[in-house]
Amino acid sequence: xxxxxxxxxxxxxxxxxxxxxxxxxxxxxxxxxxxxxxxxxxxxxxxxxxxxxxxxxxxxxxxxxxxxxxxxxxxxxxxxxxxxxxxxxxxxxxxxxxxxxxxxxxxxxxxxxxxxxxxxxxxxxxxxxxxxxxxxxxxxxxxxxxxxxxxxxxxxxxxxxxxxxxxxxxxxxxxxxxxxxxxxxxxxxxxxxxxxxxxxxxxxxxxxxxxxxxx
Numbered sequence: 001x002x003x004x005x006x007x008x009x010x011x012x013x014x015x016x017x018x019x020x021x022x023x024x025x026x027x028x029x030x031x032x033x034x035x036x037x038x039x040x041x042x043x044x045x046x047x048x049x050x051x052x053x054x055x056x057x058x059x060x061x062x063x064x065x066x067x068x069x070x071x072x073x074x075x076x077x078x079x080x081x082x083x084x085x086x087x088x089x090x091x092x093x094x095x096x097x098x099x100x101x102x103x104x105x106x107x108x109x110x111x112x113x114x115x116x117x118x119x120x121x122x123x124x125x126x127x128x129x130x131x132x133x134x135x136x137x138x139x140x141x142x143x144x145x146x147x148x149x150x151x152x153x154x155x156x157x158x159x160x161x162x163x164x165x166x167x168x169x170x171x172x173x174x175x176x177x178x179x180x181x182x183x184x185x186x187x188x189x190x191x192x193x194x195x196x197x198x199x200x201x202x203x204x205x206x207x208x209x210x211x212x213x214x215x
Contacts, residue, residue: 002085003085005082006085008081008084008085012197014058019107020051021051024047024051027047028048032044033105041087041089053080126195129207130144130210134215139182140183140184140215141180142181144177144178154196156169156192157191159185162209171192187214189212190214
């Protein structure tokens with residue numbers, strides 16, 4: 001198994017898509033850091049197609065779907081892992097010459113993705129979230145996770161009564177200990193909570209709820 005594929009394999013479908021979304025967009029942009037792609041790696045259009053096909057199958061999933069549909073989606077996830085894993089390998093190899101590449105692909109540091117879960121990180125571990133406004137940037141808050149993001153953190157958000165479970169919505173997943181959350185509603189109080197993404201797509205318990213007035 002390639003190094004990139006081994007990084008993606010344990011992630012849940014939503015987390016894998018969230019991780020790769022900005023990277024695929026940069027890879028296909030006119031300003032892509034790669035002007036020439038070695039033949040042994042997937043070309044930008046192939047990576048975009050693999051992403052779009054699996055994303056469509058993921059978004060079409062529902063609890064009462066036929067078993068064959070579920071199997072087809074699992075098979076497509078394997079193809080997604082193969083293609084995206086090859087792409088991650090390309091970025092990792094190229095970053096040995098240009099260390100800025102992972103950040104330019106919104107992958108931040110590949111080393112953070114390679115970090116093995118701490119022996120203390122179990123299914124009973126929960127993160128601690130610290131929020132602050134970002135100076136001179138509207139609709140955006142910064143979140144810090146003391147101790148690191150481990151394998152990743154799934155963040156949920158609500159602007160309504162946080163005691164009502166149905167109000168909570170998944171915002172995004174993050175893979176580093178400090179990140180910005182953009183596109184929030186200015187002037188509203190946002191309530192957030194997070195949980196670790198564990199091995200094989202398992203999720204840890206929720207953190208304590210935190211809140212902030214969005215600038």
